Amino acid sequence: MGERKRIGILTSGGDCAGLNAVIRAVTRCAVDVHGWEVLGICRATQGLMSRPPQVMRLEPHKVDPILMMGGTILGTTNKGDPFAFSMPDGSVRDRSPEIIEGYHLLDLDALIGIGGDGSLAILRKLAQQGGIKLVGIPKTIDNDVGITERSIGFDTAVNIATEAIDRLHFTAASHDRVMIVEVMGRDAGHIALNAGIAGGAHIILIPEIAYKIENVCRYVKKRQAQGLDYSIVVVSEAVCTEAGETIEQTKSLGECRLGGIGQYLADRIAKGTGAETRVTVLGHTQRGGIASPLDRILASSFGVAAVELIAEGKYDHIVTWQNRQIISVPIAQAIQNYRVVDPEDTLVKTARGLGICLGD
Known part of the structure; x- marks a missing residue:
């Protein structure tokens, strides 16, 4: 010693x-x-x-x-x-x-x-x-x-979100509903992308890829035409409206927090497809637990x-x-840039290859 x-x-x-x-x-x-x-x-x-x-x-x-x-x-x-x-x-x-x-x-x-x-x-x-x-x-x-x-903390959050998506498949199919799952992700869509793929989501929306609601509705209608009358949508809380506006909620103490994009999408998907929609906001459940x-x-x-x-x-x-090992780097270098989802990322390509709609 x-x-x-x-x-x-x-x-x-x-x-x-x-x-x-x-x-x-x-x-x-x-x-x-x-x-x-x-x-x-x-x-x-x-x-x-x-x-x-x-x-x-x-x-x-x-x-x-x-x-x-x-x-x-x-x-x-x-x-x-x-x-x-x-x-x-x-x-x-x-x-x-x-x-x-x-x-x-x-x-x-x-x-x-x-x-x-x-x-x-x-x-x-x-x-x-x-x-x-x-x-x-x-x-x-x-x-x-x-x-x-x-x-x-990331892996646990993805696991929790994936389990929620897994459970929602059954109730969505039973009632022919579009289920929207809003997950955390202040500046990046990593949770939504990973959990969406793992949970078999049909539509994944992340802040790094701009979407059009008409594309989302068209995808839902396509599934309906195929006899698939339910869809699972996973959306990151940081996704904006089509106009690029951030959706926030004002809390009881006057604080503004990201949240509400799920309901925004639900209203527009219901109007554009005639499908019954429901929203589940996972919120802080992704932070807690074992x-x-x-x-x-x-x-x-x-x-x-x-x-x-x-x-x-x-x-x-x-x-x-x-690269599967621990490497130390200067703190300034590590926090210089956010690690957002690259639109050319392997998982983005995986999602597209699986036929998942990313809204673009």
Whole structure:
């Protein structure tokens, strides 16, 4: 064993399945293999704002049971930019110095941040400003972190969406309905494309491929003419109207969130085809539940790799999955671009080859 270190770990941004598997892997590798101390930081950067900082000491025997658990035992938040933090009185304050001070008050040698592109960008800015030795781990059900082929949480989200589609086939066929399944995907259509193919959807609409409602209706009518009086439509929440307008819903606290494209399509498909339509919005069910075996394996591999980067003194890097192996790259490079669906992607070609309508 080398020099004894004290490292911190936090989960930031939206939750997803597999986060606890990362926490477990980091703890087991850091404590059992390297003899280090691990502090779990509660509620992401908000835990570092608190005085004293809110942390929990992580030990292998405490984290062993959390491998398959959904969510994160550390808690997380996707609200509040620490560089422009909204205060209760309506003012905005830069609270980054408090976060940086919290890191140093804990006498940490390094910090592992688990997050999507937005969270990692904020953590990197904090690290550069405050001398924080940061290693990143990508997680997002949208699978849109730039350079990695897979992010933690994506596989579980696809599994959940696929199971929902599987179940809807039977009720759609029984009632001769068009069933529309609206799935998550803030900027990219990876969940819709993957789950749609796996679930045997007839129509898949993603933000990367422009659609025409007349093409969708024509496809439904074609199936009706063939005696197939039901259809399954999978649509990403980020798909816009034909006019290019984003559909959002205002929540009770005044927040705007993507959602509603499913009902928009249902109204127009019903009008254009005469088919009875129903909408299922999966929403946050895609984030919850037991992590899939693949997400547990990926999370475990990422956690161990992140600890080894700290052991090597290789900071400002993120672990990624490329060509069936873990490769570390600079965080700035990894989050430079969103990983959206390429219209020439293999899965897009697969969908077309299966006769699935993409609306174009």
